[in-house]
Amino acid sequence: MADCLFCRIVAGDVDADVVHETERTLAFRDINGQAPTHVLVVPRVHYDDAAALAAGDPEAAAELVTAAAAVAEAAGHDDYRLVFNTGPSAGQTVFHTHLHLLAGRSFTWPPG
Ligand code: 5GP
Numbered sequence: 001m002a003d004c005l006f007c008r009i010v011a012g013d014v015d016a017d018v019v020h021e022t023e024r025t026l027a028f029r030d031i032n033g034q035a036p037t038h039v040l041v042v043p044r045v046h047y048d049d050a051a052a053l054a055a056g057d058p059e060a061a062a063e064l065v066t067a068a069a070a071v072a073e074a075a076g077h078d079d080y081r082l083v084f085n086t087g088p089s090a091g092q093t094v095f096h097t098h099l100h101l102l103a104g105r106s107f108t109w110p111p112g
């Protein structure tokens with residue numbers, strides 16, 4: 001999708017600090033990090049949200065999680081938080097599936 005920011009990052013048309021790549025995923029640092037490690041893991045193919053990805057490409061959905069775990073392990077984090085914001089009122093602002101990996105500090109629950 002030409003007008004999708006994360007499609008443009010996957011295509012290399014927009015710069016990003018890429019930290020991990022797999023066949024189906026790309027992981028890059030969030031531009032506005034909320035933790036010492038804040039990485040976004042996205043499928044290379046466009047889906048609007050996590051449920052759409054899981055329905056359309058279950059292997060890619062699983063690969064988002066295994067990629068995030070690999071990034072966490074490589075950064076030395078045993079504990080981390082994974083988040084899929086889905087829909088505007090849940091905080092989704094970019095409508096290309098992305099898994100937030102947050103690590104390197106303590107997190108509270110419930111989230112804000
Ligand atoms: P959402 O709010 O949709 O769950 O997450 C979107 C995330 O994308 C936000 O955390 C935001 O900081 C990040 N973001 C927005 N624009 C860019 C960008 O151009 N580059 C990178 N690396 N992250 C971005």
Ligand code: ZN
Nearest residue numbers: 004007046096
């Ligand atoms: Zn996209």
